Amino acid sequence: MDADQIRSAFLDHLAARGHTVVPRASLVPEDDPTTLFTGSGMQPLLPYLLGEDHPDGRRLVDSQTCLRVQDIEEVGDNRHTTFFEMLGSWSLGDYFKDEQLPQFWAFLTETVGLDPARLYVSCFVGDEAHGIPKDEESARIWTQLFAQSGIDADQVEVGSEERASRVGTGGARIAFYGEKNWWCREGTGDRMPVGEPGGPDTEVFYLFPHVEHDPAYGVHCHQNCDCGRFIELGNSVFMEYRRTETGFEPLPRRNVDYGGGLERIAAAALDTSDVFRISLLWPVVERLQELSGRTYEQERLAMRVIADHLRGATFLAVDGVRPSNKAQGYVLRRLVRRAVRFALDLGIEESFFPHVVPTVASMYGRAYPEVAAAADQVVAVLSREEDVFRRTLRRGLQRLESHRGTVVTGADLFVLYDTYGFPVELSTEVAVGDGIAVSPEWRREFDDHMAAQRARSRSAISPRATGPVP
Numbered sequence: 001m002d003a004d005q006i007r008s009a010f011l012d013h014l015a016a017r018g019h020t021v022v023p024r025a026s027l028v029p030e031d032d033p034t035t036l037f038t039g040s041g042m043q044p045l046l047p048y049l050l051g052e053d054h055p056d057g058r059r060l061v062d063s064q065t066c067l068r069v070q071d072i073e074e075v076g077d078n079r080h081t082t083f084f085e086m087l088g089s090w091s092l093g094d095y096f097k098d099e100q101l102p103q104f105w106a107f108l109t110e111t112v113g114l115d116p117a118r119l120y121v122s123c124f125v126g127d128e129a130h131g132i133p134k135d136e137e138s139a140r141i142w143t144q145l146f147a148q149s150g151i152d153a154d155q156v157e158v159g160s161e162e163r164a165s166r167v168g169t170g171g172a173r174i175a176f177y178g179e180k181n182w183w184c185r186e187g188t189g190d191r192m193p194v195g196e197p198g199g200p201d202t203e204v205f206y207l208f209p210h211v212e213h214d215p216a217y218g219v220h221c222h223q224n225c226d227c228g229r230f231i232e233l234g235n236s237v238f239m240e241y242r243r244t245e246t247g248f249e250p251l252p253r254r255n256v257d258y259g260g261g262l263e264r265i266a267a268a269a270l271d272t273s274d275v276f277r278i279s280l281l282w283p284v285v286e287r288l289q290e291l292s293g294r295t296y297e298q299e300r301l302a303m304r305v306i307a308d309h310l311r312g313a314t315f316l317a318v319d320g321v322r323p324s325n326k327a328q329g330y331v332l333r334r335l336v337r338r339a340v341r342f343a344l345d346l347g348i349e350e351s352f353f354p355h356v357v358p359t360v361a362s363m364y365g366r367a368y369p370e371v372a373a374a375a376d377q378v379v380a381v382l383s384r385e386e387d388v389f390r391r392t393l394r395r396g397l398q399r400l401e402s403h404r405g406t407v408v409t410g411a412d413l414f415v416l417y418d419t420y421g422f423p424v425e426l427s428t429e430v431a432v433g434d435g436i437a438v439s440p441e442w443r444r445e446f447d448d449h450m451a452a453q454r455a456r457s458r459s460a461i462s463p464r465a466t467g468p469v470p
Contacts, residue, residue: 410445
């Protein structure tokens with residue numbers, strides 16, 4: 001199955017089980033000033049997970065586009081992307097673990113056809129200090145599901161990821177972790193404010209036995225290891241507790257929040273640990289190979305970065321974001337200009353967005369008609385930003401190179417930003433990657449120059465100029 005087929009099959013799988021299909025929300029959250037982007041499938045549904053009644057009922061399903069720019073530096077390996085789709089299903093006070101886990105298992109093993117012998121899971125080890133028990137119920141259900149496929153699911157308690165990397169899991173099918181398998185908006189139970197909901201979660205991983213463990217991530221591999229041998233396919237959050245002054249109490253209405261990575265499930269279906277080979281990314285890679293005359297094997301980093309960033313930039317533009325130096329517009333500008341920077345590594349000297357962005361739009365036109373409808377406008381917006389940056393790119397890179405043997409300061413980074421249009425993060429990334437030293441105080445120095453520029457701009461506006469016209 002390709003990614004489009006998996007998305008459709010997931011929606012059908014849950015709709016047949018009484019779930020209402022809801023449309024994707026914009027990448028720009030509505031009425032949520034705390035975050036720039038929709039970064040998870042549950043984010044648009046948070047009010048309903050906190051107790052409000054959803055107009056479409058208590059069983060919901062969708063595929064939500066997400067953007068997490070905190071992962072931008074990790075793009076280039078086999079599985080991290082800034083833009084991704086999260087397959088999501090919710091039970092708002094309806095069913096719980098005994099129904100959710102079997103329907104997730106059936107989707108992966110029967111609908112998608114993944115090998116159950118390569119599935120591994122993690123569960124919550126419990127929190128004795130707060131009176132929250134070990135999630136033995138989820139482990140019991142997983143044990144039964146594995147047994148139905150003739151697999152003996154042994155268990156091990158590891159607690160932390162650090163400990164798991166030191167002592168290993170002995171290949172246990174079910175591993176119990178602590179904070180990694182507890183969900184709340186604050187990250188840990190100790191940081192949760194009074195009234196905040198949370199609960200244990202259980203995660204499902206797919207093993208790629210041909211990927212060798214990288215000892216840089218610890219002596220032993222385990223479910224949550226970052227070496228790429230295991231890839232998380234999805235997790236089920238069981239929101240059943242509320243923080244009190246003295247600890248936790250049961251929620252009056254328990255919810256289930258399931259989220260699964262479409263790209264990762266599609267990669268597992270292809271039996272590849274490289275998500276860039278799936279149908280929602282590989283056509284862009286193929287187009288880049290044609291334009292550059294180079295192969296993916298030769299230029300994996302650059303092609304992965306460009307493919308990811310142009311997907312994210314396309315959907316941001318579809319959702320109304322335009323390049324600027326503030327908020328969401330700054331992130332869009334950073335994605336576009338970072339893609340152009342990596343295009344130079346491929347030897348692509350001329351504007352290439354008009355040849356690649358339509359490929360992105362065509363991949364999503366059927367699932368998201370708004371992408372096809374806005375395709376021409378998106379090409380125009382992103383291509384204009386590419387052309388503006390290309391006019392100063394080489395001069396900016398030359399100026400950065402002139403600092404080799406010295407130290408790039410915040411003042412230097414400000415010039416690159418103000419004169420050459422380099423997002424400051426791009427400048428520091430290029431410098432570090434090219435072995436050029438950067439001042440440890442660069443952020444403070446850069447911010448000082450930005451503040452001084454704003455002050456100059458304000459003082460340049462006289463009272464007369466802002467008053468009524470005589």
